[in-house]
Amino acid sequence: MDHSVLARRFVSDRDRAAWHDRALWFVREKRDRQADDIPEWERLRETASAIKQHTMSRLADYLEAFARHAQARGVQVHWARDAAAHNRIVHTILKRHDVRRIVKSKSMLTEECGLNPYLEERGIVVTDTDLGERIVQLRQEAPSHIVLPAIHIRKEEVGDLFHRHLGTEAGESDPARLTEAARRHLRQEFLSADAGITGVNFAVAETGGFVVCTNEGNADLGTSLPNLHIACMGMEKLVPRTQDLAVFLRLLARSATGQPITTYSTHFHGPRPGAELHVVIVDNGRSRILQSESFRRSLNCIRCGACMNTCPVFRRSGGHSYESTVPGPIGSILAPARSPHRHHSLPFACSLCGSCTDICPVKIDLHHELYTMRSVLDQQGALSRRKKLAMTITSHILQRPWLYRTAGRLLRLGLRRLPRFLLYTPLNAWGRQREMPPGPRRAFRDLYRRQPKDR
Amino acid sequence: MTDDSILPDSARHFLERLRSAQPPATPLPELPVTGPWLTFDNAAERFQAMTEAVGGRCLFVADAAAAEAALEELPAWSRAATRCSLVANIGSSTFDPAAVDDPHELQHTDFAVLPGEFGVAENGAVWVTDEQVPHRALFFLPQHIALVIPAEQIVHNLHEAYDRLRPQDHRFGAFISGPSKTADIEQSLVIGAHGARSLTVLAVQNRF
Structure with missing residues (x-):
C-alpha cells in the first residue's frame, strides 16, 4: 500500500501523531547534546564514512579474512546468499542441537529474513528479548523503528498487553513496574532457552571477532546461559581493524539514543568453553546495491536510527506506514533498491529537506539517494499510474x-x-x-x- | 588468495559474486591514537561524572580495606544473601563461582564483585574480560554488581582504550557502562532491564 495511504491513517489520530512526533524529537535533541559534547564530531563522521567506503571496496577480501580468523578461533562460519538460505542454515543448526526454545536479541537482519515465522512454523518457540521487541511480538506486529521498536505504543497499551499476557494488574501503566514485570518474565525465558540468537553490530576482519551492543543486556544473557549462540550478520557489518571500533562505538549510541555508549558493548572472539558459536554472513540483495554507484553508500549504514528520529515525515507518519523492516529515510533507499515494485512510494515520502544527511553518523548522502531513486523507479516502470501521469503532465508543462x-x-x-x-x-x-x-x-x-x- | 580446502562452495560463490560487485578501491584512513580526539583535564573526575550520568556510581577509595568498607555501606551488598567476589581482599563469597559447572545455577546471585581492567573517561565504560571470571553470566545475571578497577587505569577516550587492549586475546570482553537499562516504554528511562539493577565502580588507588 502507498506510504501516503498508511500515513493518512496514522495522522487521523491527531493526539497520537503529535505525541509520536514529540517523542522522537526528544531523542533527536538528546543526540544533539551528545554530538555537541565531542569537538571532533565531524572528523569522526568523515573517518567512519571513509572506513566504510574503503571496506566496501575490498569487502570480499575482508570477509574472507574475517571468516579465516573466526574459524581459527573455533567459530563456525556460514554463508547465505539470500533470506531463504539464511533461515535454512539457522534452522539446520538448531535442529542438530534439538533446540525447542530460543531467545533472540534485536537483529534487523533476522526481521528482514522473516526468521521468526520460519522457525515458529517448524515448531520452535522464539522469544524476542529486547523489551520493545517483546512488546511488539506480544502484539503480533512488526517493530516500527529499528532502535525504538515500540515507540508508537502508549504506556497504557503496554499495561493492557502485559495484563493479558504477563498477569500484571489491570490499569497498571507505570513504566518502571511494567519493565519489572517484563524482567521477571524474560529471566525465565533466558534460563529455559536452548539457544541464543543475536545480530552483529560490527565484525572485525583482522581478528575474526564481532561486537554486539545493547542497553538491556539481553544479548549477553541470551548468549551466556545456553550452549549455542548463532550470530546473524549482514555482510556490510565489517570493519578492517580493531581500532576502527573506537570510531563506530563513539558514533553509534550518541547518534541512536543520545547516550555516550551503550550499556553493554560485548566483543565475542570464540565460543564459551563447551559451547558452540556460529556466524551466518548474509548477502540478500546487498551485493546488488554495492554494484550501484548511486546507492552503494547506503551500505555504510550502522542502523542507529538517527535519520528516522530527525525525519519530519517519519515523525509524523510512524514507522509502520513504510511497511519495511528498516523504515524512514535509509529504509526508503534500501527497500525499493531491493523490491522496486513493492516499495515504490517510499522515496516520495520525503520533502528532500536533507536533515537525515546532516545527521547521519556515517555520512550517507541520504536525500540525494532518495532523489535519484525516484527517477530510477520511474525508469523501471515502478511508479503508480497516477503518479506517472502527474509527472508526465508536470514535466510537459515545465518544459x-x-x-x-x-x-x-x-x-x-x-x-x-x-x-x-x-x-x-x-x-x-x-x-x-x-x-x-x-x-x-x-x-x-x-x-x-x-x-x-x-x- | 582463496584456499579452496578451507572455504566451502557456498563461500566461494558468495565471494565471487561480491568481487564482481565491488567498487574501485578507496584508501583506509589512518587512525592516530592521540591528537584529534577529546581528552580531559581530569580524566578521573570525568569518568566519575559519566558513570553517574549513565546511572552507575563511582567511588575512589585509597586501598582494598577502604573498598571493602565502601562495599559494606552499600545496602545492596549488605542485604545480599547470595554473593561472591572475584577480587582479592575486597568483599566475600557465600559460594565459589569457580565450583559452579552450569551458569544457570548463578541465577540466585544477588551481588557479584568483579574485576575490571580500566575505565574510559568519555563514556563511563569499564573494560571487562573473562580472564579471572569463570562464567561471563556473572556480569549479567546477578541483581547487582561492582567492578573494581585500579584508580590510575582510566583512559580518556575509546581510541586510547583500543590502543591498549587486545580483544582477540579473550573469547569474551565487554565495555560495561552503568547498570542495565531500557527506555522502551514511552522513552521513560528504567534502570534494571535484564541485567544488573545497580553498578558500582570501585576505583582503588593503592591496589596492594
Missing part, C-alpha cells in the same frame, strides 16, 4: 515556458473565481488538509519585471 505561464494564469484565476466544490475535489491533494491560498493577481515574474531597474 514549455508559454504553457507554464498560461497554466499559472489559469490557476491564479481559478483560485480566485472557482466555487469551493470545484476547487476542493478529491483530485486536489493540496486541498485535503489545508485551505488553498487566495490566488494572487500577478505572478512573481510580473512583479519582478516591474521593479525599478536601479535596485
Whole structure:
C-alpha cells in the first residue's frame, strides 16, 4: 500500500501523531547534546564514512579474512546468499542441537529474513528479548523503528498487553513496574532457552571477532546461559581493524539514543568453553546495491536510527506506514533498491529537506539517494499510474515556458473565481488538509519585471 | 588468495559474486591514537561524572580495606544473601563461582564483585574480560554488581582504550557502562532491564 495511504491513517489520530512526533524529537535533541559534547564530531563522521567506503571496496577480501580468523578461533562460519538460505542454515543448526526454545536479541537482519515465522512454523518457540521487541511480538506486529521498536505504543497499551499476557494488574501503566514485570518474565525465558540468537553490530576482519551492543543486556544473557549462540550478520557489518571500533562505538549510541555508549558493548572472539558459536554472513540483495554507484553508500549504514528520529515525515507518519523492516529515510533507499515494485512510494515520502544527511553518523548522502531513486523507479516502470501521469503532465508543462505561464494564469484565476466544490475535489491533494491560498493577481515574474531597474 | 580446502562452495560463490560487485578501491584512513580526539583535564573526575550520568556510581577509595568498607555501606551488598567476589581482599563469597559447572545455577546471585581492567573517561565504560571470571553470566545475571578497577587505569577516550587492549586475546570482553537499562516504554528511562539493577565502580588507588 502507498506510504501516503498508511500515513493518512496514522495522522487521523491527531493526539497520537503529535505525541509520536514529540517523542522522537526528544531523542533527536538528546543526540544533539551528545554530538555537541565531542569537538571532533565531524572528523569522526568523515573517518567512519571513509572506513566504510574503503571496506566496501575490498569487502570480499575482508570477509574472507574475517571468516579465516573466526574459524581459527573455533567459530563456525556460514554463508547465505539470500533470506531463504539464511533461515535454512539457522534452522539446520538448531535442529542438530534439538533446540525447542530460543531467545533472540534485536537483529534487523533476522526481521528482514522473516526468521521468526520460519522457525515458529517448524515448531520452535522464539522469544524476542529486547523489551520493545517483546512488546511488539506480544502484539503480533512488526517493530516500527529499528532502535525504538515500540515507540508508537502508549504506556497504557503496554499495561493492557502485559495484563493479558504477563498477569500484571489491570490499569497498571507505570513504566518502571511494567519493565519489572517484563524482567521477571524474560529471566525465565533466558534460563529455559536452548539457544541464543543475536545480530552483529560490527565484525572485525583482522581478528575474526564481532561486537554486539545493547542497553538491556539481553544479548549477553541470551548468549551466556545456553550452549549455542548463532550470530546473524549482514555482510556490510565489517570493519578492517580493531581500532576502527573506537570510531563506530563513539558514533553509534550518541547518534541512536543520545547516550555516550551503550550499556553493554560485548566483543565475542570464540565460543564459551563447551559451547558452540556460529556466524551466518548474509548477502540478500546487498551485493546488488554495492554494484550501484548511486546507492552503494547506503551500505555504510550502522542502523542507529538517527535519520528516522530527525525525519519530519517519519515523525509524523510512524514507522509502520513504510511497511519495511528498516523504515524512514535509509529504509526508503534500501527497500525499493531491493523490491522496486513493492516499495515504490517510499522515496516520495520525503520533502528532500536533507536533515537525515546532516545527521547521519556515517555520512550517507541520504536525500540525494532518495532523489535519484525516484527517477530510477520511474525508469523501471515502478511508479503508480497516477503518479506517472502527474509527472508526465508536470514535466510537459515545465518544459514549455508559454504553457507554464498560461497554466499559472489559469490557476491564479481559478483560485480566485472557482466555487469551493470545484476547487476542493478529491483530485486536489493540496486541498485535503489545508485551505488553498487566495490566488494572487500577478505572478512573481510580473512583479519582478516591474521593479525599478536601479535596485 | 582463496584456499579452496578451507572455504566451502557456498563461500566461494558468495565471494565471487561480491568481487564482481565491488567498487574501485578507496584508501583506509589512518587512525592516530592521540591528537584529534577529546581528552580531559581530569580524566578521573570525568569518568566519575559519566558513570553517574549513565546511572552507575563511582567511588575512589585509597586501598582494598577502604573498598571493602565502601562495599559494606552499600545496602545492596549488605542485604545480599547470595554473593561472591572475584577480587582479592575486597568483599566475600557465600559460594565459589569457580565450583559452579552450569551458569544457570548463578541465577540466585544477588551481588557479584568483579574485576575490571580500566575505565574510559568519555563514556563511563569499564573494560571487562573473562580472564579471572569463570562464567561471563556473572556480569549479567546477578541483581547487582561492582567492578573494581585500579584508580590510575582510566583512559580518556575509546581510541586510547583500543590502543591498549587486545580483544582477540579473550573469547569474551565487554565495555560495561552503568547498570542495565531500557527506555522502551514511552522513552521513560528504567534502570534494571535484564541485567544488573545497580553498578558500582570501585576505583582503588593503592591496589596492594
